[in-house]
Amino acid sequence: MRGxxxxxxxxxxxxxxxxxxxGPAHRPIAVAVSGGGDSxxxxxxxxxxAESAGRRLVALTxxxxxxxxxxxxxxxxxxxxxxxxxxxxxxxxxxxKPTSGLPAAARRAxxxxxxxxxxxxxxxxxxxxxxxxxxxxxxxxxxxxxxTPSPVLWTPxxxxxxxxxxxxxxxxxxxxxxxxxxxxxxxxxxxxxDPANDDLRFAxxxxxxxxxxxxxxxxxxxxxxxxxxxxxxxxxxPGGDLxxxxxxxxxxxxxECRRLLGALALCAAGTTRPPPAAALDRLAAxxxxxxxxxxxxxxxxxxxGRDFVRVCREAGERARGGLxxxxxxxxxxxxxxxxxxxxxxxxxxxxxxxxxxxxPPDQRRxxxxxxxxxxxxxxxxxxxxxxxxxxxxxxxxATAFSMTLGRLRAALGAVVDEAGAAATPAxxxxxxxxxxxxxxxxxxEINLGRLN
Numbered sequence: 001m002r003g004x005x006x007x008x009x010x011x012x013x014x015x016x017x018x019x020x021x022x023g024p025a026h027r028p029i030a031v032a033v034s035g036g037g038d039s040x041x042x043x044x045x046x047x048x049x050a051e052s053a054g055r056r057l058v059a060l061t062x063x064x065x066x067x068x069x070x071x072x073x074x075x076x077x078x079x080x081x082x083x084x085x086x087x088x089x090x091x092x093x094x095x096x097k098p099t100s101g102l103p104a105a106a107r108r109a110x111x112x113x114x115x116x117x118x119x120x121x122x123x124x125x126x127x128x129x130x131x132x133x134x135x136x137x138x139x140x141x142x143x144x145x146x147x148t149p150s151p152v153l154w155t156p157x158x159x160x161x162x163x164x165x166x167x168x169x170x171x172x173x174x175x176x177x178x179x180x181x182x183x184x185x186x187x188x189x190x191x192x193x194d195p196a197n198d199d200l201r202f203a204x205x206x207x208x209x210x211x212x213x214x215x216x217x218x219x220x221x222x223x224x225x226x227x228x229x230x231x232x233x234x235x236x237x238p239g240g241d242l243x244x245x246x247x248x249x250x251x252x253x254x255x256e257c258r259r260l261l262g263a264l265a266l267c268a269a270g271t272t273r274p275p276p277a278a279a280l281d282r283l284a285a286x287x288x289x290x291x292x293x294x295x296x297x298x299x300x301x302x303x304x305g306r307d308f309v310r311v312c313r314e315a316g317e318r319a320r321g322g323l324x325x326x327x328x329x330x331x332x333x334x335x336x337x338x339x340x341x342x343x344x345x346x347x348x349x350x351x352x353x354x355x356x357x358x359x360p361p362d363q364r365r366x367x368x369x370x371x372x373x374x375x376x377x378x379x380x381x382x383x384x385x386x387x388x389x390x391x392x393x394x395x396x397x398a399t400a401f402s403m404t405l406g407r408l409r410a411a412l413g414a415v416v417d418e419a420g421a422a423a424t425p426a427x428x429x430x431x432x433x434x435x436x437x438x439x440x441x442x443x444x445e446i447n448l449g450r451l452n
Contacts, residue, residue, distance in 0.1 A: 270337025315376030
């Protein structure tokens with residue numbers, strides 16, 4: 001390895017949150033590496049930690065194909081990982097690139113590629129190299145009118161459905177970018193400087209320039225939000241619908257109620273765009289009363305009874321984005337962002353709406369156990385002229401795994417470590433043969449020998 005021992009005048013950067021990496025020892029930990037100074041420092045530190053902890057790493061580099069030398073940069077990252085004996089994979093963002101909103105599109109593509117690759121490698125956690133400077137830059141961008149999220153220590157992957165069951169850990173949030181580069185320079189390490197970081201067309205570059213003129217260190221105080229208390233009372237029905245007592249919502253503080261309602265709608269509908277704040281306020285106000293009603297929100301249907309609130313996928317003509325069919329290949333497909341469907345051969349996965357009469361008689365009988373509003377959005381598997389709903393067919397080979405409750409718990413902060421993330425992110429739900437509906441409901445101490 002290049003470079004001698006660490007300079008006595010350069011402190012070893014601290015890694016936070018490594019106590020969250022408590023999953024099965026055989027699972028690898030993914031680390032995102034661009035070849036820039038922040039991610040290279042993270043790779044070095046993570047490799048030392050992994051050696052001392054007996055864990056395996058896999059390095060992932062996204063080539064956005066936006067710069068002439070991007071392939072060379074990916075090669076640099078691969079070479080650096082190889083010298084640390086860390087397996088490496090390059091992920092290329094292919095296809096046309098947008099002419100506007102490029103940073104946001106690149107971020108979406110990057111997270112989707114990383115999440116897919118991490119899950120394929122068997123990793124439930126991806127280490128990301130965001131720093132204290134990134135936190136300050138995001139705050140400055142939001143102050144200027146951007147909706148850029150602030151990087152926090154532990155979050156579920158923002159990609160969906162690619163990010164199902166995958167979480168992000170950002171161990172370098174307590175470090176300044178300049179300190180990481182001093183650490184690398186003291187070791188004789190080189191790194192890549194992406195010219196896009198100096199392109200003033202981008203809001204982040206402008207924020208970075210503004211902050212560079214300010215004295216003092218950026219604030220990195222980010223308070224983790226606790227899960228709403230009402231989350232504990234949410235149960236999942238056999239059709240991926242989410243139900244909770246209406247009294248649990250009434251008892252929640254207004255901000256907590258809106259947060260829970262937004263997550264319920266997003267997860268039950270399998271969509272990716274959160275409901276508008278004004279719409280959440282109107283729904284919360286109606287639920288605070290005593291009226292029985294039904295409403296739609298961001299692709300979800302909300303049924304408010306006297307004692308309960310049920311949230312499910314809106315299957316009618318007003319369904320946001322429609323209920324798209326999915327091709328089942330290699331034995332698995334994600335349907336509508338809500339179910340992982342598996343079958344032994346090629347098939348089409350489609351919504352039940354308009355197809356219920358084609359179900360076998362035993363499945364039509366079991367369908368009566370599903371609430372009427374939930375039925376149309378159930379997945380059916382169509383193969384060789386045969387049609388079957390896996391949720392209603394305990395005796396068949398095809399299965400459907402609901403992701404709604406698992407996604408809800410992740411979105412609201414109930415999954416706090418790798419052990420929780422590594423648990424199966426989707427629960428298999430089926431209606432039983434007897435027609436009863438199933439309800440599913442810090443600084444690290446690392447081995448410096450690896451760095452010397």
